[in-house]
Amino acid sequence: MTAKGNELLALAGILLCSSSWVSAVNDNSLLWLWQCDSSKETCSRLANESNTSADSTLYPSLETCRLVCGKYGALWPQPTIGTELGNKLFTFSVSSVKFIYPPQEGDVKTYLQEITKLFINSISAEDTSDCSELTNTVTVNLDVLSENTDLNWNTSESYSLQIATDGNKNSVKISSNTIFGARHALETLSQLINSYPNNDGSKCLVILEEAKISDVPTYPHRGLLLDTARNFQSVASIKKHIDGMAYSKLNVLHWHITDSQSFPLELPKLPNMTKYGAYSADKIYHPDDVKELVSYAKLRGVKIIIEIDAPSHSGNGWQWGSNAGLGNLAVCVNQQPHRSYCIQPPCGQLNPINPKLYEVLKDLYDDIITMIPKNEVFHMGGDEVYIPCWNSTPEIIDYLGNKSRTTDTFLDLWSDYQSKALEAYDAVVGNSNTPIILWTSHLTQVEVIEKYLPKERYIIQTWVPAADNLPQNLLDLGYRIIVSTKDAWYLDHGFWGTTTYHNWRNVYNNKIPSSDATLGGEACMWGEYVDDSSVESRVWPRAAAVAERLWTNPTTSDTEAEQRFYRHRERLVSRGIKAEALIPRWCYQNEGECQ
Structure with missing residues (x-):
């Protein structure tokens, strides 16, 4: 990295990242940076220059900035009960994601195994290469209360989602009454993830280090x-x-x-x-x-x-x-x-x-x-x-x-x-x-x-x-x-x-x-x-x-x-x-x- 790039890292990259963050702010590869204005909940585009203010929170892409900017970040649709999103990001690869399913065999476990495959497909659409050299891991624990797999107007689609990080381990806990709530939770989780460029031109994924979301649809x-x-x-x-x-x-x-x-x-x-x-x-x-x-x-x-x-x-x-x-x-x-x-x-x-x-x-x-x-x-x-x-x-x-x-x-x-x-x-x-x-x-x-x-x-x-x-x-x-x-x-x-x-x-x-x-x-x-x-x-x-x-x-x-x-x-x-x-x-x- 050039001296100019190191200077920019000191001014911005450390401000927004945890110890697990892999930064890619590089003046040779990035023309623009994005800064979150919390009061307006918007991300502003800035030229990647060495005189960028040291008080700014900078991100190498609009998509990364949008993850943490505003109460609801990049989530669609907006959760209904409670949403708390952290502003630090955790780097990981698709291959590092592991799932913990309920121990009981049956339709619920089979459904969960299938929807986690769809989740991996979704986040892979944000990724261009596998960052297999990373030791960071993401573990998703799925807890579903009901064995009912019917989808109708009486089906509970509510869920809660929590993300916590300890060192190089990012843990996600999903709780729902039904498999459909779990499915919606995984969709929400996929929206808390996007790709991030590394110095070598590859792209890893980033996820929020912390988040708490409780959600239920208004209409069935x-x-x-x-x-x-x-x-x-x-x-x-x-x-x-x-x-x-x-x-x-x-x-x-x-x-x-x-x-x-x-x-x-x-x-x-x-x-x-x-x-x-x-x-x-x-x-x-x-x-x-x-x-x-x-x-x-x-x-x-x-x-x-x-x-x-x-x-x-x-x-x-x-x-x-x-x-x-x-x-x-x-x-x-x-x-x-x-x-x-x-x-x-x-x-x-x-x-x-x-x-x-x-x-x-x-x-x-x-x-x-x-x-x-x-x-x-x-x-x-x-x-x-x-x-x-x-x-x-x-x-x-x-x-x-x-x-x-x-x-x-x-x-x-x-x-x-x-x-x-x-x-x-x-x-x-x-x-x-x-x-x-x-x-x-x-x-x-x-x-x-x-x-x-x-x-x-x-x-x-x-x-x-x-x-x-x-x-x-x-x-x-x-x-x-x-x-x-x-x-x-x-x-x-x-x-x-x-x-x-x-x-x-x-x-x-x-x-x-x-x-x-x-x-x-x-x-x-x-x-x-x-x-x-x-x-x-x-x-x-x-x-x-x-x-x-x-x-x-x-x-x-x-x-x-x-x-x-x-x-x-x-x-x-x-x-x-x-x-x-x-x-x-x-x-x-x-x-x-x-x-």
């Missing part, structure tokens, strides 16, 4: 909707979203898997659904694909809820009924002009008066429940039923006979469909306890919902603008809700029609009603204008802004969160998520200068 349902019916998305692409969800502590993938455009889900009992409804033979989700994704997601703390939208949004895939001697399973399929028969082409609605339909639905539900965990929540869709379709269908008009064809008449018909569809579902599941989710619609308006939908059974997913009082009105009636605020959390907006793009600040600042009956919310990526080539950057990192709203529900605004959010975007990118750029690189490197 923290979701992302993916629509893979308008445009097919590959299994590999869906896995990337699940990865992003895990990194951000979202826990529900709402899979809108079918629509009037296509029916890509293979059903062994109903092969005609994909024969008539899939775009092509290579754009089909096979049962093993679904099971693989369910398993992949669970390992990352995510459950998958499948939606079969009906009775509307049901066209292609349903045309085969007449040829099979079952009558019209759906009506108005691909009818034109579409404005006379549906909201969006191609049209199609199930035929509520055909008794054979409900036998087909039994087979459909029976196939689906073999792909998902027992008693898993199911989404029956239920939005945008277009009354003019049914009102222009001769067999439905004949069925109604002398009844006046008013809105109430068709709501009764719609309700009759919903009751029979639920009865079909319960028959194959074998109980009447599975929670059913429905979108808000004419059937869920406060004036009529209690007549049609029992609050003990149905959860209502609202998709109205933020100014609409419907979510609160449904809560007042005693319904449980999931919120997808249309003018904040619809990530497809801004790319079609007169819709407006909702940037991450709009997304972050959107608040939902606080109530025990508010299960949580979802960001929605509708699929008309995305496929594998574009969907990642449309979703990420904006979905991560939803994640902090649903995990933390912070009282502070986007301004206080922006430095952590920019760092999280970089983290997503380093882990393979193609998250869109939020600001010029200069603004990222000069925190607080572009507000």
